[in-house]
Amino acid sequence: xxxxxxxxxxxxxxxxxxxxxxxxxxxxxxxxxxxxxxxxxxxxxxxxxxxxxxxxxxxxxxxxxxxxxxxxxxxxxxxxxxxxxxxxxxxxxxxxxxxxxxxxxxxxxxxxxxxxxxxxxxxxxxxxxxxxxxxxxxxxxxxxxxxxxxxxxxxxxxxxxxxxxxxxxxxxxxxxxxxxxxxxxxxxxxxxxxxxxxxxxxxxxxxxxxxxxxxxxxxxxxxxxxxxxxxxxxxxxxxxxxxxxxxxxxxxxxxxxxxxxxxxxxxxxxxxxxxxxxxxxxxxxxxxxxxxxxxxxxxxxxxxxxxxxxxxxxxxxxxxxxxxxxxxxxxxxxxxxxxxxxxxxxxxxxxxx
Ligand code: PMV
Numbered sequence: 001x002x003x004x005x006x007x008x009x010x011x012x013x014x015x016x017x018x019x020x021x022x023x024x025x026x027x028x029x030x031x032x033x034x035x036x037x038x039x040x041x042x043x044x045x046x047x048x049x050x051x052x053x054x055x056x057x058x059x060x061x062x063x064x065x066x067x068x069x070x071x072x073x074x075x076x077x078x079x080x081x082x083x084x085x086x087x088x089x090x091x092x093x094x095x096x097x098x099x100x101x102x103x104x105x106x107x108x109x110x111x112x113x114x115x116x117x118x119x120x121x122x123x124x125x126x127x128x129x130x131x132x133x134x135x136x137x138x139x140x141x142x143x144x145x146x147x148x149x150x151x152x153x154x155x156x157x158x159x160x161x162x163x164x165x166x167x168x169x170x171x172x173x174x175x176x177x178x179x180x181x182x183x184x185x186x187x188x189x190x191x192x193x194x195x196x197x198x199x200x201x202x203x204x205x206x207x208x209x210x211x212x213x214x215x216x217x218x219x220x221x222x223x224x225x226x227x228x229x230x231x232x233x234x235x236x237x238x239x240x241x242x243x244x245x246x247x248x249x250x251x252x253x254x255x256x257x258x259x260x261x262x263x264x265x266x267x268x269x270x271x272x273x274x275x276x277x278x279x280x281x282x283x284x285x286x287x288x289x290x291x292x293x294x295x296x297x298x299x300x301x302x303x304x305x306x307x308x309x310x311x312x313x314x315x316x317x318x319x320x321x322x323x324x325x326x327x328x329x330x331x332x333x334x335x336x337x338x339x340x341x342x343x344x345x346x347x348x349x350x351x352x353x
């Protein structure tokens with residue numbers, strides 16, 4: 001008879017940080033230099049779907065395909081770390097419980113697909129590693145022995161920001177202080193249902209592969225930017241508190257203020273790096289000016305901001321707004337960027353809904 005094949009499929013969405021992670025204190029365990037906080041987007045938009053199978057029939061050993069193209073697992077310390085960690089937990093459970101199927105040593109075939117451009121600064125590594133760990137956890141039945149935060153600690157070793165995509169809604173990655181990374185994990189700040197009217201709008205300014213990958217960029221910033229040291233010590237701790245308050249109170253004005261300030265501070269740190277790193281381009285900056293102007297007139301009228309922008313390690317803008325503001329924001333962006341490349345690709349995403 002054919003050997004038994006075990007299979008599981010899971011998906012994970014992208015998350016967009018409103019307090020950015022930038023800098024590692026341990027590059028192999030992926031331990032960050034500061035706490036961060038993000039919003040996980042809805043499943044049906046930007047996401048990775050991963051299927052993993054384990055079978056004695058897979059004679060060539062572990063193999064992995066990303067968007068249909070085979071990747072060499074052995075060349076990626078990060079993939080190896082995530083797979084090994086999940087296997088190790090399964091193995092110890094099999095040793096403790098003789099009734100569990102012996103599958104931890106079986107070779108794996110893993111397929112992962114993104115429904116959006118990979119490595120364009122759209123957080124593909126976040127959804128990718130989160131989906132990988134969620135899928136292996138399902139294949140090996142690791143939950144509830146491991147909590148979602150425990151899984152986030154494994155996904156963190158694939159890509160830092162991936163730890164936050166294990167949860168929906170509003171998520172904090174606590175940097176932790178332990179050198180072994182045991183307390184560097186994601187926790188839920190508020191579930192998706194807490195603030196369903198908050199929406200995210202992705203403006204794809206460019207879907208080309210980004211210039212400086214986040215790993216190299218962070219390393220250069222940690223080594224050379226005095227502004228990053230200031231950010232880590234004096235800026236982020238207060239902002240984590242403010243952002244926690246903004247989310248709990250669903251205070252969009254405060255949420256927007258802290259989000260935009262933090263994006264600008266992160267990009268200032270990129271510019272303060274030697275050699276300087278430019279993630280935003282002219283279109284990105286024009287969007288900043290447009291939103292600033294729109295908020296200025298809104299503050300005059302109502303005392304409050306209506307839109308927030310944030311940028312990761314690439315030129316694409318993510319705009320946050322309350323649902324009732326979205327039609328106006330869309331009309332505004334379309335009006336000022338009638339011929340922009342992103343015109344037909346910018347998607348309306350439900351965040352926290
Ligand atoms: O996890 P990485 O290496 O893709 O780093 C992500 C860094 C930012 O996207 C710029 C910020 C963040 O917190 O997601």
